[in-house]
Every structure is written in C-alpha cells, then in structure tokens.
Amino acid sequence: MEMMVRKMCDNNEIGFYFSLIKKKMDKHMNEGLKKYDLTKSQQDVLGYLHFTDKDPVIQRDIEEHFHISNPTVTGILNRLEQKGFIERKLNQKDKRVRAIVLTQKEQDLHEDIVKQIRTMESRFGNVLGDEKKVQLLEILKELAENLE
Structure with missing residues (x-):
C-alpha cells in the first residue's frame, strides 16, 4: 500500500507537471489581471469572445469550447456583465437565447x-x-x- 501511495505522488508523472505548470501560469495571470478586476477564467472567456468567428456567440458555445458546466459559465458571464465587459442581447435568430457581445x-x-x-x-x-x-x-x- 505504501508503494502505491508513493507512486501516486511521484513527481515523474506527466499529469503532475501539467497541473503544476497550469497552477503557476494561472497564479501569474491572476496577479496581472487584478488591475482590470478580472480572473484568468474570465479573461479566457473574453479571449474566446474576441477571437471566435461564431456570430452570434451563445452561452452553450462557451460551455462546449472550454468543457465547463452551465452553472460555471453562467457565473463567469454574470460577473463579466456586472463589470461591464460583456452584454447579453436578444438573439434575433432565436429569441430563447441571448447573444453574448463584448463592450x-x-x-x-x-x-x-x-x-x-x-x-x-x-x-x-x-x-x-x-x-x-x-x-x-x-x-x-x-x-x-x-x-x-
């Protein structure tokens, strides 16, 4: 059992380094984004909105692109809207969904x-x-x- 625990914590696993690098990158980005009152996750969504060729962009597009849940995306979008970075506008093609646009x-x-x-x-x-x-x-x- 001790050998299995040691193996699970082995620093020679690829996943360990992916996780470590991501955490360090996110930390640096979050520190730099503080002056804009943004988090790395919020900036990721803004970047997607800025560079995607989808028109209009709806919430489901963001969920699928980032592989994250509806409630998580809803929270990110709510905060971005409160901070004035995005607006949700009625989609002329489908009145059931709102298009997400940058301000x-x-x-x-x-x-x-x-x-x-x-x-x-x-x-x-x-x-x-x-x-x-x-x-x-x-x-x-x-x-x-x-x-x-």
Missing part, C-alpha cells in the same frame, strides 16, 4: 491584456528556445487531440 470597455483593454499573455508565453520561449517550443506545442496538440 467597448473590453475593446479598450484588449491590447493591454494580450501583451500580458504574450509576456507569459515568452517565458516559455526564453526557457525552451524556439525549436523546443515548437516541438512542445506539436506534442501538446497531439496529446489534446488524442484525449478527446
């Missing part, structure tokens, strides 16, 4: 937030170098596709 407030902050994200990403480049970074990205994409 001018998000547009005004977008470039500054993108700079912060690029700064975080550049840390990987600084550590890995360009060739290893490209290799890592290819491996991560392959893993993500095969875990579907």
Whole structure:
C-alpha cells in the first residue's frame, strides 16, 4: 500500500507537471489581471469572445469550447456583465437565447491584456528556445487531440 501511495505522488508523472505548470501560469495571470478586476477564467472567456468567428456567440458555445458546466459559465458571464465587459442581447435568430457581445470597455483593454499573455508565453520561449517550443506545442496538440 505504501508503494502505491508513493507512486501516486511521484513527481515523474506527466499529469503532475501539467497541473503544476497550469497552477503557476494561472497564479501569474491572476496577479496581472487584478488591475482590470478580472480572473484568468474570465479573461479566457473574453479571449474566446474576441477571437471566435461564431456570430452570434451563445452561452452553450462557451460551455462546449472550454468543457465547463452551465452553472460555471453562467457565473463567469454574470460577473463579466456586472463589470461591464460583456452584454447579453436578444438573439434575433432565436429569441430563447441571448447573444453574448463584448463592450467597448473590453475593446479598450484588449491590447493591454494580450501583451500580458504574450509576456507569459515568452517565458516559455526564453526557457525552451524556439525549436523546443515548437516541438512542445506539436506534442501538446497531439496529446489534446488524442484525449478527446
């Protein structure tokens, strides 16, 4: 039994490092986003809304893209709306759902937030170098596709 517990806590497991890196990245991003009164999760949704080619975007699109539950997305959207980053508008195509649109407030902050994200990403480049970074990205994409 002790051997099994030791194995489960082994720092040579890929999942351990994925989790550790994600936690550290989220912590750094959350610290940088404080000045905008945003969290990493909220910024992820704003980024999706900014770059998606779906028109209109509805809540279900966000749930499916991030693989998160309806109540979680509802909470994120409620906070973003309260903070003035998004609006929910009647969808002309389907009156049962509301389209989610970015406000001018998000547009005004977008470039500054993108700079912060690029700064975080550049840390990987600084550590890995360009060739290893490209290799890592290819491996991560392959893993993500095969875990579907």
